[in-house]
Amino acid sequence: MSEPLLEARDLTKNYGTVEALRGASFTAYPGEVVSLIGDNGAGKSTLVKCLSGVEQPTSGTLLFDGKPLTLGSPNDARDRGIETVFQDLAVAPDLDPAANMFLGREILKPGILGFLGVLDKKAMRRQASEHFARFGASLQSVDVPIAALSGGQRQSVAVARSVAWASKLVFMDEPTAALGVVQRERVLDVIKRVRDEGIAVVLISHNMPEVLSVSDRVEVLRLGRRVARFKAADTTVEELVGAMTGALSQEDAA
Numbered sequence: 604m605s606e607p608l609l610e611a612r613d614l615t616k617n618y619g620t621v622e623a624l625r626g627a628s629f630t631a632y633p634g635e636v637v638s639l640i641g642d643n644g645a646g647k648s649t650l651v652k653c654l655s656g657v658e659q660p661t662s663g664t665l666l667f668d669g670k671p672l673t674l675g676s677p678n679d680a681r682d683r684g685i686e687t688v689f690q691d692l693a694v695a696p697d698l699d700p701a702a703n704m705f706l707g708r709e710i711l712k713p714g715i716l717g718f719l720g721v722l723d724k725k726a727m728r729r730q731a732s733e734h735f736a737r738f739g740a741s742l743q744s745v746d747v748p749i750a751a752l753s754g755g756q757r758q759s760v761a762v763a764r765s766v767a768w769a770s771k772l773v774f775m776d777e778p779t780a781a782l783g784v785v786q787r788e789r790v791l792d793v794i795k796r797v798r799d800e801g802i803a804v805v806l807i808s809h810n811m812p813e814v815l816s817v818s819d820r821v822e823v824l825r826l827g828r829r830v831a832r833f834k835a836a837d838t839t840v841e842e843l844v845g846a847m848t849g850a851l852s853q854e855d856a857a
């Protein structure tokens with residue numbers, strides 16, 4: 604296997620007296636889908652927040668391409684090609700999907716004195732339409748506010764947006780949770796396509812058949828620690844559930 608792209612070693616994260624992470628480790632390799640699973644409250648979202656610059660760990664080490672990494676903000680992660688689709692989606696409801704896709708990365712029209720700060724909405728809409736079509740977000744129009752879209756369509760926009768900018772790794776926190784059967788299959792297809800382009804996908808999901816069908820590897824968190832790692836092809840739903848609940852312990856847990 605290749606060298607890890609992103610590694611967390613012994614992370615702790617305290618919120619007041621709550622220990623959300625208690626020495627959690629995690630590894631993502633280039634061009635793989637790795638699922639991060641665990642029971643409610645195991646620390647999955649907290650770990651992703653620490654790995655995407657949203658939260659700073661209380662202690663522990665992050666490595667990116669083998670070098671120590673400090674993420675002071677989500678922009679530090681984005682600068683390294685790391686994008687995140689959060690559980691709460693974090694899309695701007697008053698803006699249309701095209702504006703959401705380019706939020707903070709707007710295309711400006713060239714002016715006489717260089718860039719005058721005028722948005723090139725036409726270019727953004729055209730590129731957004733092409734991108735959403737390619738990544739399976741079925742939208743009738745890219746210029747109605749996000750607030751007018753269905754939950755599933757919003758989810759597709761959030762996924763397509765993150766995929767547009769991720770050059771190394773994308774975290775997806777329950778990206779299929781609100782989706783119907785067709786949209787869910789589309790998002791799973793997008794995940795595989797992103798992986799096939801050499802980008803690592805870290806998937807958080809409570810749906811074990813889905814985890815097994817789309818992942819190359821699975822890492823299991825319990826009570827704020829990694830307790831097991833599996834190759835998806837070599838494991839079963841029963842084994843994953845056993846590791847999550849503590850019914851089964853694994854020798855090579857890190």
Ligand SMILES: Nc1ncnc2c1ncn2[C@@H]1O[C@H](COP(=O)(O)OP(=O)(O)OP(=O)(O)O)[C@@H](O)[C@H]1O
Pocket residue numbers: 618621622623641642643644645646647648649650
């Ligand atoms: N901002 C916060 N303040 C206080 N406690 C928090 C905060 N965020 C998370 N926690 C606590 O940390 C623990 C881990 O939460 P986290 O959301 O990371 O779990 P999770 O594995 O993502 O759970 P779920 O599957 O239910 O989304 C929980 O006990 C939670 O209550």
